[in-house]
Amino acid sequence: MADISKYAYRVEPQEVDFTLRATLAALGAAVLNTAGIDAHGKGFGVDALNAGNRSWVLSRMALEIDERPRQYTDYTVGTWISDYGRVLSTRNFVLVDASGHEFGRAVTQWAMIDLATRSAVDLSWVGREHDGAVVPVPPPTDRPRKIRSVTPTQRAEHRVVYSDIDFNRHVNTMRYIEMMLDMLPVELLTCEAPVRLDIHFLKECRFGQTLAIGCEQHERSALFEVSGDGETVAVRACIEWKENGQKG
Amino acid sequence: MADISKYAYRVEPQEVDFTLRATLAALGAAVLNTAGIDAHGKGFGVDALNAGNRSWVLSRMALEIDERPRQYTDYTVGTWISDYGRVLSTRNFVLVDASGHEFGRAVTQWAMIDLATRSAVDLSWVGREHDGAVVPVPPPTDRPRKIRSVTPTQRAEHRVVYSDIDFNRHVNTMRYIEMMLDMLPVELLTCEAPVRLDIHFLKECRFGQTLAIGCEQHERSALFEVSGDGETVAVRACIEWKENGQKG
Numbered sequence: 001m002a003d004i005s006k007y008a009y010r011v012e013p014q015e016v017d018f019t020l021r022a023t024l025a026a027l028g029a030a031v032l033n034t035a036g037i038d039a040h041g042k043g044f045g046v047d048a049l050n051a052g053n054r055s056w057v058l059s060r061m062a063l064e065i066d067e068r069p070r071q072y073t074d075y076t077v078g079t080w081i082s083d084y085g086r087v088l089s090t091r092n093f094v095l096v097d098a099s100g101h102e103f104g105r106a107v108t109q110w111a112m113i114d115l116a117t118r119s120a121v122d123l124s125w126v127g128r129e130h131d132g133a134v135v136p137v138p139p140p141t142d143r144p145r146k147i148r149s150v151t152p153t154q155r156a157e158h159r160v161v162y163s164d165i166d167f168n169r170h171v172n173t174m175r176y177i178e179m180m181l182d183m184l185p186v187e188l189l190t191c192e193a194p195v196r197l198d199i200h201f202l203k204e205c206r207f208g209q210t211l212a213i214g215c216e217q218h219e220r221s222a223l224f225e226v227s228g229d230g231e232t233v234a235v236r237a238c239i240e241w242k243e244n245g246q247k248g
Numbered sequence: 249m250a251d252i253s254k255y256a257y258r259v260e261p262q263e264v265d266f267t268l269r270a271t272l273a274a275l276g277a278a279v280l281n282t283a284g285i286d287a288h289g290k291g292f293g294v295d296a297l298n299a300g301n302r303s304w305v306l307s308r309m310a311l312e313i314d315e316r317p318r319q320y321t322d323y324t325v326g327t328w329i330s331d332y333g334r335v336l337s338t339r340n341f342v343l344v345d346a347s348g349h350e351f352g353r354a355v356t357q358w359a360m361i362d363l364a365t366r367s368a369v370d371l372s373w374v375g376r377e378h379d380g381a382v383v384p385v386p387p388p389t390d391r392p393r394k395i396r397s398v399t400p401t402q403r404a405e406h407r408v409v410y411s412d413i414d415f416n417r418h419v420n421t422m423r424y425i426e427m428m429l430d431m432l433p434v435e436l437l438t439c440e441a442p443v444r445l446d447i448h449f450l451k452e453c454r455f456g457q458t459l460a461i462g463c464e465q466h467e468r469s470a471l472f473e474v475s476g477d478g479e480t481v482a483v484r485a486c487i488e489w490k491e492n493g494q495k496g
Contacts, residue, residue: 012281012284012285013281013285013288013415014277014280014284014414014422016414017410017413017414018415018416018417020415029262032262033260033261033262036260036261036262037260037261040320046261047319047320071295072288161430162265162429162430162434162437163271163273163426163429163430165265166264166265166266167264167265167268167319168266169266172262174262178411181410181411182410182411186455189410207434
Protein backbone atom coordinates (compact mmCIF):
# COMPACT_ATOMS: atom_id res chain seq x y z
CA MET A 1 0.00 0.00 0.00
CA ALA A 2 1.24 3.45 -0.85
CA ASP A 3 2.25 6.00 1.72
CA ILE A 4 2.08 9.80 1.81
CA SER A 5 4.99 11.10 -0.31
CA LYS A 6 6.89 14.14 0.90
CA TYR A 7 8.72 16.75 -1.17
CA ALA A 8 11.06 19.40 0.24
CA TYR A 9 10.65 23.11 -0.49
CA ARG A 10 12.03 26.33 0.84
CA VAL A 11 10.48 29.79 0.65
CA GLU A 12 12.71 31.52 -1.90
CA PRO A 13 13.24 35.31 -2.04
CA GLN A 14 11.22 35.63 -5.25
CA GLU A 15 8.22 34.00 -3.55
CA VAL A 16 7.67 36.54 -0.76
CA ASP A 17 5.81 39.83 -0.67
CA PHE A 18 6.91 42.88 1.30
CA THR A 19 5.83 41.23 4.57
CA LEU A 20 8.66 38.75 3.77
CA ARG A 21 6.15 35.89 3.85
CA ALA A 22 5.39 33.52 0.99
CA THR A 23 2.51 34.69 -1.21
CA LEU A 24 -0.57 32.51 -1.56
CA ALA A 25 0.26 32.13 -5.25
CA ALA A 26 3.75 30.81 -4.42
CA LEU A 27 2.34 28.26 -1.94
CA GLY A 28 -0.34 27.24 -4.45
CA ALA A 29 2.38 26.81 -7.09
CA ALA A 30 4.33 24.52 -4.73
CA VAL A 31 1.18 22.42 -4.23
CA LEU A 32 0.52 22.07 -7.96
CA ASN A 33 4.18 21.43 -8.68
CA THR A 34 4.11 18.63 -6.11
CA ALA A 35 1.14 17.06 -7.89
CA GLY A 36 3.07 17.08 -11.17
CA ILE A 37 6.26 15.64 -9.68
CA ASP A 38 4.48 12.93 -7.72
CA ALA A 39 2.40 11.77 -10.69
CA HIS A 40 5.49 11.90 -12.92
CA GLY A 41 7.53 9.82 -10.45
CA LYS A 42 4.77 7.24 -10.18
CA GLY A 43 4.33 6.82 -13.92
CA PHE A 44 1.03 8.59 -14.47
CA GLY A 45 2.25 12.14 -15.00
CA VAL A 46 1.15 14.42 -17.80
CA ASP A 47 4.22 13.38 -19.80
CA ALA A 48 3.28 9.68 -19.66
CA LEU A 49 -0.39 10.42 -20.38
CA ASN A 50 0.44 12.66 -23.32
CA ALA A 51 2.00 9.66 -25.04
CA GLY A 52 -1.53 8.19 -25.01
CA ASN A 53 -2.98 11.55 -26.08
CA ARG A 54 -4.45 12.17 -22.64
CA SER A 55 -3.76 14.72 -19.94
CA TRP A 56 -4.72 15.54 -16.36
CA VAL A 57 -6.79 18.69 -15.97
CA LEU A 58 -7.35 20.37 -12.62
CA SER A 59 -11.07 20.62 -11.99
CA ARG A 60 -11.28 22.05 -8.45
CA MET A 61 -8.88 23.06 -5.71
CA ALA A 62 -9.28 24.08 -2.07
CA LEU A 63 -6.20 25.63 -0.46
CA GLU A 64 -6.00 26.56 3.22
CA ILE A 65 -3.05 28.46 4.66
CA ASP A 66 -3.07 29.13 8.41
CA GLU A 67 0.15 31.16 8.45
CA ARG A 68 2.25 32.18 5.47
CA PRO A 69 5.84 30.99 6.13
CA ARG A 70 8.71 33.47 6.12
CA GLN A 71 11.48 33.72 3.53
CA TYR A 72 13.98 30.83 3.70
CA THR A 73 11.61 28.63 5.74
CA ASP A 74 12.10 24.96 4.91
CA TYR A 75 8.90 23.00 4.55
CA THR A 76 7.59 19.82 3.04
CA VAL A 77 4.52 19.16 0.95
CA GLY A 78 3.10 15.71 1.62
CA THR A 79 0.74 14.37 -1.04
CA TRP A 80 -1.50 11.37 -1.56
CA ILE A 81 -4.42 10.24 -3.70
CA SER A 82 -7.30 9.29 -1.44
CA ASP A 83 -9.78 8.07 -4.05
CA TYR A 84 -10.74 7.77 -7.70
CA GLY A 85 -14.27 8.37 -8.86
CA ARG A 86 -15.51 7.73 -12.37
CA VAL A 87 -14.63 11.28 -13.47
CA LEU A 88 -12.49 12.84 -10.72
CA SER A 89 -9.51 11.70 -8.71
CA THR A 90 -8.82 13.37 -5.37
CA ARG A 91 -5.24 14.37 -4.53
CA ASN A 92 -4.50 15.79 -1.09
CA PHE A 93 -1.66 17.85 0.37
CA VAL A 94 -0.34 18.90 3.75
CA LEU A 95 2.24 21.67 4.17
CA VAL A 96 4.44 21.09 7.22
CA ASP A 97 7.36 23.16 8.53
CA ALA A 98 10.68 21.81 9.84
CA SER A 99 9.33 21.57 13.41
CA GLY A 100 6.49 19.32 12.23
CA HIS A 101 3.81 22.01 12.44
CA GLU A 102 1.13 21.77 9.74
CA PHE A 103 0.53 25.29 8.43
CA GLY A 104 -1.51 24.53 5.34
CA ARG A 105 -3.33 21.90 3.33
CA ALA A 106 -5.07 21.40 0.01
CA VAL A 107 -7.56 19.11 -1.68
CA THR A 108 -7.57 18.94 -5.46
CA GLN A 109 -9.80 17.10 -7.90
CA TRP A 110 -8.53 16.16 -11.32
CA ALA A 111 -10.18 14.91 -14.48
CA MET A 112 -8.40 13.09 -17.26
CA ILE A 113 -9.17 14.36 -20.74
CA ASP A 114 -8.71 12.95 -24.18
CA LEU A 115 -6.61 15.55 -25.99
CA ALA A 116 -8.32 14.87 -29.33
CA THR A 117 -11.92 15.25 -28.15
CA ARG A 118 -11.15 17.47 -25.05
CA SER A 119 -13.70 15.39 -23.16
CA ALA A 120 -13.31 13.56 -19.85
CA VAL A 121 -12.14 9.97 -19.79
CA ASP A 122 -13.65 7.36 -17.46
CA LEU A 123 -11.14 6.95 -14.62
CA SER A 124 -12.23 3.47 -13.52
CA TRP A 125 -9.27 1.86 -15.34
CA VAL A 126 -6.83 4.24 -13.61
CA GLY A 127 -8.30 3.23 -10.27
CA ARG A 128 -7.70 -0.41 -11.15
CA GLU A 129 -4.28 0.03 -12.80
CA HIS A 130 -2.88 2.35 -10.15
CA ASP A 131 -4.77 0.92 -7.18
CA GLY A 132 -1.47 0.73 -5.26
CA ALA A 133 -1.17 4.52 -5.49
CA VAL A 134 -4.27 5.13 -3.37
CA VAL A 135 -3.60 5.93 0.30
CA PRO A 136 -6.56 5.29 2.62
CA VAL A 137 -6.20 8.60 4.46
CA PRO A 138 -9.14 10.98 4.11
CA PRO A 139 -8.68 14.52 2.74
CA PRO A 140 -7.20 16.90 5.37
CA THR A 141 -10.08 19.38 5.05
CA ASP A 142 -13.40 19.89 3.24
CA ARG A 143 -13.31 19.12 -0.45
CA PRO A 144 -13.48 22.10 -2.83
CA ARG A 145 -16.80 23.90 -2.54
CA LYS A 146 -18.97 24.68 -5.53
CA ILE A 147 -19.47 28.38 -6.16
CA ARG A 148 -22.87 28.81 -7.76
CA SER A 149 -23.19 32.48 -8.53
CA VAL A 150 -21.22 35.69 -8.38
CA THR A 151 -22.62 39.23 -8.49
CA PRO A 152 -19.61 41.36 -9.43
CA THR A 153 -19.05 44.67 -7.68
CA GLN A 154 -15.88 45.31 -9.71
CA ARG A 155 -14.70 44.19 -13.13
CA ALA A 156 -11.33 43.92 -14.86
CA GLU A 157 -10.15 42.80 -18.27
CA HIS A 158 -7.04 40.87 -19.21
CA ARG A 159 -5.79 39.75 -22.59
CA VAL A 160 -4.13 36.33 -22.34
CA VAL A 161 -0.45 36.63 -23.24
CA TYR A 162 2.49 34.22 -23.56
CA SER A 163 3.55 34.46 -19.91
CA ASP A 164 0.03 33.47 -18.76
CA ILE A 165 -0.13 30.15 -20.53
CA ASP A 166 1.02 26.66 -19.63
CA PHE A 167 2.31 23.65 -21.56
CA ASN A 168 -1.25 23.14 -22.74
CA ARG A 169 -1.62 26.70 -24.25
CA HIS A 170 -4.21 27.45 -21.57
CA VAL A 171 -4.09 30.05 -18.83
CA ASN A 172 -2.20 28.51 -15.94
CA THR A 173 -3.91 28.06 -12.60
CA MET A 174 -1.67 30.36 -10.61
CA ARG A 175 -2.17 33.20 -13.11
CA TYR A 176 -5.94 32.96 -12.66
CA ILE A 177 -5.42 33.17 -8.92
CA GLU A 178 -3.05 36.12 -9.27
CA MET A 179 -5.35 38.07 -11.55
CA MET A 180 -8.26 37.55 -9.17
CA LEU A 181 -6.35 38.42 -5.98
CA ASP A 182 -4.84 41.50 -7.65
CA MET A 183 -8.34 43.04 -7.53
CA LEU A 184 -8.39 42.96 -3.70
CA PRO A 185 -6.91 45.51 -1.26
CA VAL A 186 -3.27 44.81 -0.52
CA GLU A 187 -4.01 45.04 3.24
CA LEU A 188 -6.24 41.97 2.97
CA LEU A 189 -3.73 40.07 0.83
CA THR A 190 -0.92 40.65 3.30
CA CYS A 191 -2.89 40.13 6.54
CA GLU A 192 -1.81 37.30 8.82
CA ALA A 193 -5.18 35.58 9.25
CA PRO A 194 -5.84 31.99 8.11
CA VAL A 195 -7.23 31.93 4.60
CA ARG A 196 -9.11 29.44 2.43
CA LEU A 197 -9.33 29.58 -1.37
CA ASP A 198 -11.73 27.49 -3.44
CA ILE A 199 -11.38 27.49 -7.20
CA HIS A 200 -13.47 25.69 -9.77
CA PHE A 201 -12.53 25.30 -13.45
CA LEU A 202 -15.45 24.94 -15.84
CA LYS A 203 -13.67 25.46 -19.14
CA GLU A 204 -10.27 26.45 -20.44
CA CYS A 205 -9.18 29.94 -21.50
CA ARG A 206 -6.73 30.21 -24.35
CA PHE A 207 -3.89 32.37 -25.65
CA GLY A 208 -5.19 35.56 -27.28
CA GLN A 209 -8.58 35.57 -25.58
CA THR A 210 -9.68 38.60 -23.58
CA LEU A 211 -10.79 37.61 -20.10
CA ALA A 212 -13.45 39.44 -18.11
CA ILE A 213 -12.88 39.06 -14.37
CA GLY A 214 -15.74 39.90 -12.03
CA CYS A 215 -15.17 40.32 -8.30
CA GLU A 216 -17.84 40.39 -5.60
CA GLN A 217 -15.98 41.84 -2.65
CA HIS A 218 -17.08 41.53 0.98
CA GLU A 219 -15.26 42.61 4.12
CA ARG A 220 -13.07 39.55 4.58
CA SER A 221 -14.02 37.48 1.56
CA ALA A 222 -14.54 37.70 -2.16
CA LEU A 223 -16.14 35.72 -4.97
CA PHE A 224 -14.78 35.76 -8.51
CA GLU A 225 -15.77 34.65 -11.96
CA VAL A 226 -13.73 34.70 -15.14
CA SER A 227 -14.94 34.31 -18.68
CA GLY A 228 -13.10 34.43 -21.99
CA ASP A 229 -14.25 36.39 -25.06
CA GLY A 230 -17.78 36.86 -23.76
CA GLU A 231 -18.39 33.12 -23.48
CA THR A 232 -19.95 31.39 -20.48
CA VAL A 233 -18.08 31.31 -17.17
CA ALA A 234 -14.71 29.52 -17.30
CA VAL A 235 -13.59 29.82 -13.65
CA ARG A 236 -15.27 30.60 -10.36
CA ALA A 237 -13.46 31.13 -7.09
CA CYS A 238 -14.03 32.16 -3.49
CA ILE A 239 -11.51 33.36 -0.92
CA GLU A 240 -12.12 33.96 2.77
CA TRP A 241 -9.89 35.20 5.58
CA LYS A 242 -10.81 34.20 9.13
CA GLU A 243 -11.33 36.84 11.80
CA ASN A 244 -8.25 35.75 13.74
CA GLY A 245 -5.99 38.52 12.51
CA GLN A 246 -3.69 38.50 15.54
CA LYS A 247 -1.92 35.29 14.58
CA GLY A 248 1.71 34.91 13.50
CA MET B 249 40.08 31.64 -2.02
CA ALA B 250 36.47 31.08 -2.91
CA ASP B 251 35.30 28.71 -5.58
CA ILE B 252 32.37 28.72 -7.98
CA SER B 253 29.30 27.61 -5.98
CA LYS B 254 26.79 25.31 -7.63
CA TYR B 255 23.06 25.01 -6.95
CA ALA B 256 20.82 22.27 -8.30
CA TYR B 257 17.61 22.96 -10.23
CA ARG B 258 15.19 21.01 -12.33
CA VAL B 259 12.83 22.32 -15.01
CA GLU B 260 9.45 22.00 -13.30
CA PRO B 261 6.15 21.59 -15.20
CA GLN B 262 5.02 25.11 -14.32
CA GLU B 263 8.19 26.55 -15.91
CA VAL B 264 7.68 25.31 -19.46
CA ASP B 265 5.71 26.71 -22.36
CA PHE B 266 3.82 24.62 -24.89
CA THR B 267 7.10 23.57 -26.55
CA LEU B 268 7.74 21.79 -23.20
CA ARG B 269 10.95 23.80 -22.77
CA ALA B 270 11.73 26.15 -19.91
CA THR B 271 10.71 29.75 -20.57
CA LEU B 272 13.35 32.49 -20.56
CA ALA B 273 11.59 34.01 -17.55
CA ALA B 274 11.86 30.73 -15.62
CA LEU B 275 15.58 30.44 -16.38
CA GLY B 276 16.11 34.09 -15.45
CA ALA B 277 14.25 33.48 -12.19
CA ALA B 278 16.57 30.55 -11.40
CA VAL B 279 19.58 32.82 -12.01
CA LEU B 280 18.28 35.56 -9.72
CA ASN B 281 17.21 33.06 -7.10
CA THR B 282 20.73 31.64 -7.13
CA ALA B 283 22.14 35.12 -6.50
CA GLY B 284 19.89 35.49 -3.45
CA ILE B 285 20.67 32.07 -2.01
CA ASP B 286 24.42 32.38 -2.54
CA ALA B 287 24.63 35.83 -0.95
CA HIS B 288 22.39 34.66 1.92
CA GLY B 289 24.56 31.59 2.55
CA LYS B 290 27.70 33.71 2.56
CA GLY B 291 26.39 36.28 5.01
CA PHE B 292 25.81 39.23 2.71
CA GLY B 293 22.30 38.50 1.52
CA VAL B 294 19.46 41.01 1.44
CA ASP B 295 18.28 39.76 4.84
CA ALA B 296 21.66 40.50 6.49
CA LEU B 297 21.96 43.87 4.73
CA ASN B 298 18.43 44.90 5.69
CA ALA B 299 19.49 44.74 9.33
CA GLY B 300 21.90 47.57 8.49
CA ASN B 301 19.16 49.32 6.45
CA ARG B 302 20.83 48.44 3.16
CA SER B 303 19.86 46.24 0.26
CA TRP B 304 21.26 44.88 -2.99
CA VAL B 305 19.61 46.25 -6.11
CA LEU B 306 20.07 44.69 -9.54
CA SER B 307 21.43 47.30 -11.90
CA ARG B 308 22.07 45.34 -15.11
CA MET B 309 21.77 41.78 -16.33
CA ALA B 310 22.85 39.93 -19.46
CA LEU B 311 21.34 36.48 -19.92
CA GLU B 312 22.30 34.12 -22.74
CA ILE B 313 20.46 30.86 -23.36
CA ASP B 314 21.74 28.64 -26.19
CA GLU B 315 19.03 26.00 -25.83
CA ARG B 316 16.06 26.05 -23.51
CA PRO B 317 16.10 22.79 -21.50
CA ARG B 318 13.14 20.44 -21.57
CA GLN B 319 10.73 19.74 -18.72
CA TYR B 320 12.29 17.66 -15.88
CA THR B 321 15.85 18.41 -17.06
CA ASP B 322 18.24 18.56 -14.10
CA TYR B 323 20.75 21.39 -14.26
CA THR B 324 23.02 23.40 -12.03
CA VAL B 325 23.57 27.10 -11.80
CA GLY B 326 27.17 27.91 -10.88
CA THR B 327 27.76 31.41 -9.51
CA TRP B 328 30.69 33.57 -8.48
CA ILE B 329 31.56 37.21 -7.85
CA SER B 330 34.39 38.21 -10.14
CA ASP B 331 34.96 41.77 -8.94
CA TYR B 332 33.76 44.70 -6.88
CA GLY B 333 33.92 48.22 -8.21
CA ARG B 334 33.15 51.32 -6.17
CA VAL B 335 29.46 51.20 -7.15
CA LEU B 336 28.82 47.82 -8.80
CA SER B 337 29.68 44.24 -7.97
CA THR B 338 29.72 41.67 -10.76
CA ARG B 339 28.11 38.29 -10.17
CA ASN B 340 28.38 35.63 -12.86
CA PHE B 341 26.47 32.46 -13.64
CA VAL B 342 26.80 29.37 -15.81
CA LEU B 343 23.90 26.99 -16.47
CA VAL B 344 25.08 23.43 -17.01
CA ASP B 345 23.05 20.27 -17.67
CA ALA B 346 23.65 16.85 -16.09
CA SER B 347 26.02 15.81 -18.91
CA GLY B 348 28.25 18.83 -18.19
CA HIS B 349 27.09 20.82 -21.24
CA GLU B 350 26.88 24.59 -20.64
CA PHE B 351 23.62 25.79 -22.18
CA GLY B 352 23.44 29.29 -20.72
CA ARG B 353 25.22 31.99 -18.77
CA ALA B 354 24.58 35.36 -17.18
CA VAL B 355 26.47 38.40 -15.95
CA THR B 356 24.77 40.64 -13.40
CA GLN B 357 25.83 43.92 -11.82
CA TRP B 358 24.50 44.94 -8.45
CA ALA B 359 24.53 48.16 -6.48
CA MET B 360 24.04 48.39 -2.74
CA ILE B 361 21.60 51.06 -1.66
CA ASP B 362 20.92 52.78 1.62
CA LEU B 363 17.22 52.11 2.27
CA ALA B 364 16.74 55.49 3.97
CA THR B 365 18.23 57.67 1.22
CA ARG B 366 17.69 55.16 -1.68
CA SER B 367 21.16 56.14 -2.91
CA ALA B 368 24.10 53.89 -3.75
CA VAL B 369 26.63 52.95 -1.08
CA ASP B 370 30.38 52.84 -1.80
CA LEU B 371 31.22 49.15 -2.15
CA SER B 372 34.93 49.42 -1.33
CA TRP B 373 34.34 48.15 2.25
CA VAL B 374 32.42 45.14 0.93
CA GLY B 375 35.35 44.34 -1.34
CA ARG B 376 37.67 44.41 1.67
CA GLU B 377 35.37 42.64 4.13
CA HIS B 378 34.27 39.90 1.72
CA ASP B 379 37.48 39.68 -0.27
CA GLY B 380 37.44 35.91 0.24
CA ALA B 381 34.19 35.76 -1.73
CA VAL B 382 35.78 36.98 -4.96
CA VAL B 383 36.66 34.24 -7.47
CA PRO B 384 39.32 35.27 -10.02
CA VAL B 385 37.44 33.83 -12.98
CA PRO B 386 36.34 36.37 -15.61
CA PRO B 387 32.67 36.74 -16.61
CA PRO B 388 31.53 33.96 -18.98
CA THR B 389 30.36 36.43 -21.65
CA ASP B 390 30.21 40.16 -22.40
CA ARG B 391 29.01 42.29 -19.52
CA PRO B 392 25.50 43.80 -19.83
CA ARG B 393 25.33 46.25 -22.71
CA LYS B 394 23.99 49.75 -22.30
CA ILE B 395 20.86 50.48 -24.32
CA ARG B 396 20.90 54.16 -25.20
CA SER B 397 17.68 54.83 -27.04
CA VAL B 398 14.51 53.09 -28.07
CA THR B 399 12.07 54.22 -30.77
CA PRO B 400 8.89 52.32 -29.98
CA THR B 401 6.88 50.79 -32.78
CA GLN B 402 4.28 49.42 -30.31
CA ARG B 403 3.13 50.51 -26.89
CA ALA B 404 1.37 48.83 -23.98
CA GLU B 405 0.22 49.93 -20.54
CA HIS B 406 0.26 48.01 -17.29
CA ARG B 407 -0.91 49.03 -13.83
CA VAL B 408 1.41 47.60 -11.17
CA VAL B 409 -0.52 45.14 -8.98
CA TYR B 410 0.28 43.01 -5.92
CA SER B 411 1.49 39.99 -7.89
CA ASP B 412 4.03 42.16 -9.75
CA ILE B 413 5.92 43.40 -6.72
CA ASP B 414 8.77 42.00 -4.66
CA PHE B 415 9.82 42.14 -1.02
CA ASN B 416 10.85 45.75 -1.69
CA ARG B 417 7.39 46.85 -3.01
CA HIS B 418 8.97 47.33 -6.44
CA VAL B 419 8.16 45.58 -9.68
CA ASN B 420 10.15 42.37 -9.72
CA THR B 421 12.71 41.78 -12.44
CA MET B 422 11.07 38.77 -14.00
CA ARG B 423 7.74 40.60 -14.32
CA TYR B 424 9.43 43.37 -16.29
CA ILE B 425 10.90 40.73 -18.56
CA GLU B 426 7.55 38.97 -18.92
CA MET B 427 5.65 42.16 -19.74
CA MET B 428 8.21 43.09 -22.38
CA LEU B 429 8.41 39.66 -24.01
CA ASP B 430 4.60 39.37 -24.02
CA MET B 431 4.60 42.10 -26.72
CA LEU B 432 6.54 39.88 -29.17
CA PRO B 433 5.17 37.20 -31.53
CA VAL B 434 4.85 33.84 -29.82
CA GLU B 435 6.75 32.21 -32.73
CA LEU B 436 9.84 34.21 -31.83
CA LEU B 437 9.50 33.49 -28.10
CA THR B 438 9.26 29.76 -28.69
CA CYS B 439 11.91 29.42 -31.41
CA GLU B 440 14.93 27.25 -30.68
CA ALA B 441 17.69 29.72 -31.58
CA PRO B 442 20.24 31.00 -29.04
CA VAL B 443 19.06 34.21 -27.41
CA ARG B 444 20.66 37.05 -25.45
CA LEU B 445 18.77 39.47 -23.21
CA ASP B 446 20.29 42.66 -21.79
CA ILE B 447 18.34 44.63 -19.20
CA HIS B 448 19.25 47.85 -17.49
CA PHE B 449 17.46 49.27 -14.44
CA LEU B 450 17.59 53.05 -14.09
CA LYS B 451 14.95 53.55 -11.42
CA GLU B 452 12.37 51.56 -9.51
CA CYS B 453 8.68 51.28 -10.38
CA ARG B 454 6.24 50.98 -7.51
CA PHE B 455 2.90 49.43 -6.58
CA GLY B 456 -0.02 51.39 -8.03
CA GLN B 457 1.95 53.11 -10.80
CA THR B 458 0.87 52.75 -14.41
CA LEU B 459 3.72 51.62 -16.60
CA ALA B 460 4.13 52.53 -20.25
CA ILE B 461 6.05 49.87 -22.16
CA GLY B 462 7.49 50.78 -25.55
CA CYS B 463 8.76 48.10 -27.92
CA GLU B 464 10.92 48.66 -31.01
CA GLN B 465 10.55 45.39 -32.87
CA HIS B 466 12.92 44.12 -35.56
CA GLU B 467 12.95 40.78 -37.33
CA ARG B 468 14.90 38.78 -34.74
CA SER B 469 15.44 41.38 -32.03
CA ALA B 470 13.63 44.01 -30.03
CA LEU B 471 14.41 46.98 -27.82
CA PHE B 472 12.20 47.98 -24.90
CA GLU B 473 11.75 50.84 -22.51
CA VAL B 474 9.48 51.08 -19.50
CA SER B 475 8.50 54.18 -17.57
CA GLY B 476 6.17 54.64 -14.62
CA ASP B 477 3.49 57.35 -14.35
CA GLY B 478 4.92 59.43 -17.18
CA GLU B 479 8.29 59.80 -15.46
CA THR B 480 11.67 59.32 -17.12
CA VAL B 481 12.70 55.85 -18.29
CA ALA B 482 12.95 53.23 -15.52
CA VAL B 483 14.09 50.17 -17.49
CA ARG B 484 15.62 49.56 -20.90
CA ALA B 485 16.17 46.16 -22.44
CA CYS B 486 17.26 44.46 -25.62
CA ILE B 487 16.69 40.89 -26.78
CA GLU B 488 18.21 39.18 -29.80
CA TRP B 489 17.81 35.71 -31.27
CA LYS B 490 20.64 34.35 -33.41
CA GLU B 491 19.96 33.11 -36.94
CA ASN B 492 20.74 29.52 -36.03
CA GLY B 493 17.16 28.35 -35.79
CA GLN B 494 17.87 24.73 -36.66
CA LYS B 495 19.36 23.88 -33.27
CA GLY B 496 17.85 21.61 -30.60
